[in-house]
Each structure stands twice: as structure tokens, then as C-alpha cells.
Amino acid sequence: MNSNRRDFIKGVTAASALIATQSVAKPFNIIRDLKKISPNDKIRIATIGMGIQGNYDTQAALRNPDVELVAVCDLYSGRLEHARTAFGQQLFTTRDYREILARPDVDAVLIVTPDHWHDHITIAALKAGKHVYCEKPMVQHLNEGKAVIDAWRKSGKTMQVGSQRISSASFKEAKRMIAAGDIGQINYIESNNDRFNAIGAWNYSVPPDASPQTVDWDRFLGDAPKRPFDPIRFFRWRNFRDYGTGVAGDLFIHLITGVHFVTNTLGPTRVYSSGNLAYWKEHRDVPDVMTSIMDYPKTDQHEAFQMVLRVNFANAGKISNVTRIIGNEGTVEFSENNLILTKKKLPIAPGYGNYDSFFTFTEDVQKKFVEEYDAKYPAETRTAEPVKEIKFEAPKDDDAHAKHFGDFFANVRAGSQGTVEDPVFGFRAAAPVLACNESYFENKVVHWDPVTMTQKNPAVSSGKKPAAGKKSSGSLKKGNTVATKS
Numbered sequence: 001m002n003s004n005r006r007d008f009i010k011g012v013t014a015a016s017a018l019i020a021t022q023s024v025a026k027p028f029n030i031i032r033d034l035k036k037i038s039p040n041d042k043i044r045i046a047t048i049g050m051g052i053q054g055n056y057d058t059q060a061a062l063r064n065p066d067v068e069l070v071a072v073c074d075l076y077s078g079r080l081e082h083a084r085t086a087f088g089q090q091l092f093t094t095r096d097y098r099e100i101l102a103r104p105d106v107d108a109v110l111i112v113t114p115d116h117w118h119d120h121i122t123i124a125a126l127k128a129g130k131h132v133y134c135e136k137p138m139v140q141h142l143n144e145g146k147a148v149i150d151a152w153r154k155s156g157k158t159m160q161v162g163s164q165r166i167s168s169a170s171f172k173e174a175k176r177m178i179a180a181g182d183i184g185q186i187n188y189i190e191s192n193n194d195r196f197n198a199i200g201a202w203n204y205s206v207p208p209d210a211s212p213q214t215v216d217w218d219r220f221l222g223d224a225p226k227r228p229f230d231p232i233r234f235f236r237w238r239n240f241r242d243y244g245t246g247v248a249g250d251l252f253i254h255l256i257t258g259v260h261f262v263t264n265t266l267g268p269t270r271v272y273s274s275g276n277l278a279y280w281k282e283h284r285d286v287p288d289v290m291t292s293i294m295d296y297p298k299t300d301q302h303e304a305f306q307m308v309l310r311v312n313f314a315n316a317g318k319i320s321n322v323t324r325i326i327g328n329e330g331t332v333e334f335s336e337n338n339l340i341l342t343k344k345k346l347p348i349a350p351g352y353g354n355y356d357s358f359f360t361f362t363e364d365v366q367k368k369f370v371e372e373y374d375a376k377y378p379a380e381t382r383t384a385e386p387v388k389e390i391k392f393e394a395p396k397d398d399d400a401h402a403k404h405f406g407d408f409f410a411n412v413r414a415g416s417q418g419t420v421e422d423p424v425f426g427f428r429a430a431a432p433v434l435a436c437n438e439s440y441f442e443n444k445v446v447h448w449d450p451v452t453m454t455q456k457n458p459a460v461s462s463g464k465k466p467a468a469g470k471k472s473s474g475s476l477k478k479g480n481t482v483a484t485k486s
């Protein structure tokens with residue numbers, strides 16, 4: 001569990017009381033249907049999916065000035081009631097997101113539902129003329145990305161995808177260092193996100209009042225296969241392929257988004273995953289240990305490099321979750337709040353001796369070798385520059401989450417469609433993680449064209465579903481029952 005989440009759980013009562021008091025003072029008005037939002041206007045938001053992250057996102061959005069929450073949609077009645085307590089009794093609440101989209105007093109929606117709903121609600125919201133902040137990963141399957149991009153382009157509305165860490169000071173500093181050539185040419189990137197606790201492994205608490213009356217189960221299922229009410233599937237949806245995107249979609253996405261932001265890359269051409277369901281076997285059908293290898297081709301922004309990502313939900317060892325970008329002149333190692341740049345440059349002279357073939361030469365040959373070496377490598381080519389280490393710590397008040405929303409709202413106000421994580425960026429980051437899943441479940445290398453955003457060897461059936469808006473037959477998902485692979 002990240003510290004954000006811990007703090008929220010500890011502080012929910014106090015925070016709820018405070019927010020409730022603040023928002024009671026603001027009467028709920030249906031204001032005119034503004035087509036354009038001027039820099040001085042309030043942006044009125046609605047959150048669709050008021051679960052764990054829906055609460056965090058809403059709070060982060062409201063830490064920006066002139067933003068007002070007017071409506072909330074969720075499928076569990078307890079969360080609608082909690083939202084009114086936390087954010088104000090005047091809120092419009094509903095189980096049907098279409099009622100939110102129909103409201104003229106909503107300028108922008110936060111889509112914070114399980115992954116299988118992202119594309120459907122995003123497309124509907126853009127068509128309804130709403131600006132969209134959609135949680136990561138932008139889509140659940142590789143074949144859903146382009147429809148979202150098309151809808152966004154046609155809509156003229158602003159869209160931001162929510163992998164908020166790229167708005168942190170530390171990620172910006174990493175980007176600046178890479179662009180300045182501080183580590184030379186990148187050749188390898190490694191990043192991991194390990195955990196060792198039940199909540200971290202997504203076994204979230206299930207409320208004792210969960211029932212078909214308090215939960216809109218049929219709507220939750222959406223285009224996923226029909227099945228009887230199951231509170232575990234509803235409250236722990238990440239554990240199931242029908243609704244989530246596994247460790248890749250939940251966690252690799254942050255690592256990849258960070259790397260794409262920092263390096264300006266467009267994405268990998270080859271993706272391969274291996275893994276296992278090692279520990280959390282009680283009900284999930286996705287692996288809890290996964291390693292993926294990706295080949296990024298040379299572009300005008302960087303040399304070719306390899307990236308290796310890992311999640312291990314049963315890591316009882318030392319956990320150190322950082323991203324390490326390795327170049328031929330140094331390394332940048334960073335997390336959300338701090339960064340270490342290590343600069344290390346090889347001397348021009350290669351050296352000789354020690355564990356080397358030099359001592360195996362005859363004495364005469366050694367002599368000749370030394371003469372030639374001395375002629376070729378004068379003294380100044382023989383010493384390396386001293387290793388330099390530069391540490392960067394984000395300011396204590398660096399609020400990446402609020403800043404990510406700040407970027408979204410600034411673009412909404414400016415009438416600009418683009419954001420730091422717009423749908424093109426969002427899909428270029430989501431596609432490799434979805435490819436990780438396809439590689440794992442279909443036991444294949446996924447070939448991807450990061451420029452055209454097209455899969456070169458698409459799946460025949462598994463993991464595919466009809467594009468948003470089309471009715472699912474359900475039968476396309478039949479191949480999705482693989483639980484583990486040896």
C-alpha cells in the first residue's frame with residue numbers, strides 16, 4: 001500500500017469532517033451550460049467510481065483552485081452515502097453514469113472505475129461534451145485504444161490519463177538530466193514494484209453489507225461475462241482478468257509511463273513476459289509474480305535500449321522499488337520523491353594487466369605491447385573522471401497528484417486538448433502493459449509498432465472484446481480462463 005493510501009485510511013474521518021464542513025458552505029447550483037470555460041470560471045467535476053482511488057482523485061482535484069465537485073456515481077450504495085458525508089450532502093449521486101453525462105452542470109468527469117469500464121465511459125463522456133480525466137491504464141485491451149483516441153480527437157475536449165507520478169518534481173528532474181545527456185546514451189532500464197502484504201496484493205476489505213441490493217452487480221459486469229453476484233469479484237476486481245489488467249496494468253503502467261515521460265520514447269517493438277501465481281492463490285486468475293522484457297528501438301530521441309520490469313507480490317526480502325535508467329556514462333535512479341544521479345565515465349585507455357591476457361604473452365611481446373600502448377594512450381587518457389553523485393529530493397510540499405489535475409484543469413481552461421498524459425501518450429504507455437498480459441497468457445512475444453500504435457501479431461481470441469459501444473457476445477472471452485502457467 002502506498003503512503004497516500006495509508007494516510008487516507010487513517011485520516012478519513014477527520015478529512016471527511018473537514019471537507020463536509022467546507023462544501024456545505026457552497027450551495028449546489030445548476031449553472032448555465034458553458035461551452036467554453038474562461039480562466040476565471042469554476043470547473044465543475046463529477047467522479048464516476050468513488051472507490052479507493054476515486055476518493056483520492058477527487059481530493060487531489062479539489063486541492064486545485066476553482067474546482068467544485070457537483071456529482072458522484074458509484075455502484076455500491078455505501079460509497080454514495082460515504083461520498084455525501086465526505087464531500088457534502090448537496091452532491092447529486094447516482095448509480096447510472098449516463099445521468100452524470102446528461103447533466104449540463106458537469107464540465108469534466110473523473111473516470112475511476114475498474115479497468116473494463118474505462119473505454120466505454122470515456123467515449124460516452126467525450127461524446128457528451130465532457131472533459132475527461134481517466135485513470136490508468138487508459139484501456140483494458142490492446143484493441144480499444146484507437147477508439148478512445150478517435151473520440152478524443154473528434155470531441156475537441158481535454159483529456160488526461162491518471163498516472164500522476166509523472167507530474168512529480170523528481171520525474172521532471174530525471175527528464176531534465178536525461179535530456180542534458182548526464183548519463184550518456186541509455187542502454188538499459190530496470191524497474192520494479194514489489195509488495196508483501198494482503199492489502200498490497202489487492203485483497204481489499206469487503207463491506208459486510210455487500211448484497212445484490214447494495215451493489216449494482218449487472219452494471220458492474222458491463223461487457224464482462226455474466227455470472228451470479230460475487231462480492232469478492234466486485235470489491236477485489238483487480239484479481240480477475242474480466243475486469244482488471246493484472247500486475248502489468250495496475251503497476252507496470254506507472255513504471256512505463258514514467259520511463260516514457262522521462263525518455264520521450266514512443267514505446268517498445270517486442271514484449272515478452274513470464275510469471276507465475278506463486279502465493280495469493282485463493283481466488284485470483286492473474287499472476288502475482290511477473291517479469292517482462294521489452295525492446296525499445298533507436299529513435300531520434302534515444303539509442304535502442306532494453307527494459308526489464310518486475311512485480312513480486314510475495315517478496316519477503318528487501319523491497320526497494322525504484323526505476324533505474326542506465327546509460328553509458330551514468331545512472332539515474334528515481335522514485336516519486338527522490339533521485340540519485342551517478343556519473344561515471346570510462347577513461348579512453350582500456351588498460352591492461354590483472355585478469356587479462358597480457359601476462360600470457362612472452363616477455364618480448366609484452367614489451368612491444370607496452371611500447372605501442374604508451375604511444376597510443378598518453379597519461380591524460382588513462383584516468384577516469386571521479387565518480388559524481390548528485391542527490392535530488394522533491395520539496396516536501398510537492399503534490400504530484402494535485403499537479404497532475406492542475407495540468408488537466410489548466411488545459412481545460414486554455415481550451416487545449418493536449419495534456420502531459422493525453423490519450424496518445426496514455427495509449428502508448430498502456431499498450432506495452434497490455435502486451436505483457438497477452439504475452440503471458442498466450443505464451444508469445446508480442447510485436448508492436450509504437451509509431452502507428454498497431455499490434456503486428458494480434459491475439460486470435462483471448463483477451464479481446466468488441467470495441468466500446470458494441471454489444472459483447474461474451475463468447476470472445478471464453479479463452480480467458482488460464483490461471484497460471486508453469
Ligand SMILES: NC(=O)c1ccc[n+]([C@@H]2O[C@H](COP(=O)([O-])OP(=O)(O)OC[C@H]3O[C@@H](n4cnc5c(N)ncnc54)[C@H](O)[C@@H]3O)[C@@H](O)[C@H]2O)c1
Binds near residue numbers: 054
Ligand atoms: N493512479 C493511481 O495511482 C491509481 C491508484 C489506484 C487505482 N487506480 C485506478 O483507479 C481505478 C479504480 O481503482 P480503485 O482502487 O479505486 O477501485 P475500487 O474498487 O476501490 O473502486 C472502483 C469503484 O468503481 C465503481 N464502479 C464500477 N463500475 C462502475 C460503473 N460502471 N459506473 C460507476 N461506478 C462504477 C465501484 O462501485 C467501485 O466503488 C482503476 O482503474 C485503477 O487502476 C489508479
